[in-house]
Amino acid sequence: MNNLSFPEGRLLDFVALGRACVDLNANEIHRPMEDTVTFTKYVGGSPANITIGMARLGMRTGFIGRVSDDQMGRFIVRYFERNGIDTSGMITDRSGSVTGLAFTEIKSPSDCSILMYRDNVADLLLEPRDVDEAYIANAKALLISGTALAKSPSREAVFVALDYARKHGTVVLFDLDYRPYTWASPEETAVYYNLAAAQCDVILGTREEFDAMETFERNASRDDAYTANKWFGRHASIVVIKHGKDGSFAFTKEGERIEGTTFPANVVKTFGAGDSYAAGFIHGLMKGWDPARSMEYGAAAASIVISSHSCSDAMPTLEAIEDYIELCKSGRFASQS
Ligand SMILES: Nc1ncnc2c1ncn2[C@@H]1O[C@H](COP(=O)(O)OP(=O)(O)O)[C@@H](O)[C@H]1O
Numbered sequence: 001m002n003n004l005s006f007p008e009g010r011l012l013d014f015v016a017l018g019r020a021c022v023d024l025n026a027n028e029i030h031r032p033m034e035d036t037v038t039f040t041k042y043v044g045g046s047p048a049n050i051t052i053g054m055a056r057l058g059m060r061t062g063f064i065g066r067v068s069d070d071q072m073g074r075f076i077v078r079y080f081e082r083n084g085i086d087t088s089g090m091i092t093d094r095s096g097s098v099t100g101l102a103f104t105e106i107k108s109p110s111d112c113s114i115l116m117y118r119d120n121v122a123d124l125l126l127e128p129r130d131v132d133e134a135y136i137a138n139a140k141a142l143l144i145s146g147t148a149l150a151k152s153p154s155r156e157a158v159f160v161a162l163d164y165a166r167k168h169g170t171v172v173l174f175d176l177d178y179r180p181y182t183w184a185s186p187e188e189t190a191v192y193y194n195l196a197a198a199q200c201d202v203i204l205g206t207r208e209e210f211d212a213m214e215t216f217e218r219n220a221s222r223d224d225a226y227t228a229n230k231w232f233g234r235h236a237s238i239v240v241i242k243h244g245k246d247g248s249f250a251f252t253k254e255g256e257r258i259e260g261t262t263f264p265a266n267v268v269k270t271f272g273a274g275d276s277y278a279a280g281f282i283h284g285l286m287k288g289w290d291p292a293r294s295m296e297y298g299a300a301a302a303s304i305v306i307s308s309h310s311c312s313d314a315m316p317t318l319e320a321i322e323d324y325i326e327l328c329k330s331g332r333f334a335s336q337s
């Protein structure tokens with residue numbers, strides 16, 4: 001059990017708002033990008049990845065966002081449709097905008113980076129009027145992603161969506177998804193992240209992402225409990241702070257501190273961990289599981305995705321997560337390192 005109450009009788013379980021983009025992941029791994037010649041194209045963008053993860057886990061999902069009026073935009077919408085994600089909340093932007101591209105460099109399993117091309121991207125052009133109140137009222141949960149707060153009009157669209165969600169009792173999940181290059185200044189980041197977080201029921205982020213929210217605070221020791229407790233006086237019931245391969249901690253409004261386990265992985269690349277963790281974890285919460293079990297599924301999903309080439313296409317099914325947990329717990333996991 002957990003302390004969230006997801007409303008019954010809704011058409012969709014989970015709706016995400018934000019960017020649906022394209023990842024171009026280097027095929028020739030263990031090389032700098034300067035020397036990389038071929039890339040494989042996948043749907044990407046943190047909220048898109050999480051939605052795909054939720055769909056793989058059997059949830060009824062939908063997406064709110066703008067995509068470009070070109071081959072890339074159509075690629076994203078078609079991929080969503082093939083994965084059973086409702087696209088009726090998606091808008092094709094006809095202003096000449098483009099799809100954000102994330103080129104990934106995989107120099108080694110621990111030395112990975114992302115080169116983003118995000119000028120004039122369709123996702124940040126989401127308008128408040130694009131957000132349909134009835135769509136949010138008909139979902140059990142809404143996920144917002146921090147990058148959508150970086151610029152207007154997408155920023156205002158997020159706040160409109162948050163208002164609708166609070167009005168209709170839709171549970172709000174916030175993945176901080178902080179990408180520094182999207183923001184004008186650390187102060188701007190902290191202000192908008194804090195305004196949004198105050199409206200959310202579940203907040204998920206890495207330690208570094210929470211640091212970016214604490215520009216105006218005294219948390220020099222970067223204390224997770226301090227970070228989490230701030231939000232329990234607002235709407236939050238659960239705050240999760242992730243620490244890469246060292247695991248994660250969940251804090252609850254009732255004062256619990258739960259340490260999340262991690263699973264071994266034959267790591268291909270490190271990105272995608274957070275998005276798969278979010279899908280596994282949120283799925284657990286929506287099933288009514290306690291945070292510890294939800295975190296276990298998140299961590300197993302993350303190990304599966306970082307052992308694969310893509311973020312979105314590698315999102316596991318429930319059966320794959322359960323098999324992976326069983327494999328690791330039985331001591332049969334074969335490390336290739
Ligand atoms: N190298 C790793 N080995 C095993 N699990 C990992 C590894 N890196 C990340 N994870 C898992 O993924 C979760 C989220 O990873 P993290 O790197 O903190 O998020 P993000 O991708 O958002 O930066 C971690 O809590 C952990 O369970």
Ligand SMILES: O=C(O)C[C@@H](O)[C@H](O)C(=O)COP(=O)(O)O
Pocket residue numbers: 021023043044045046047049102114270271272273274275276311
């Ligand atoms: O979020 C993006 O725009 C790029 C993602 O698709 C990407 O592959 C990635 O960085 C995943 O993020 P993470 O799960 O936080 O590592």
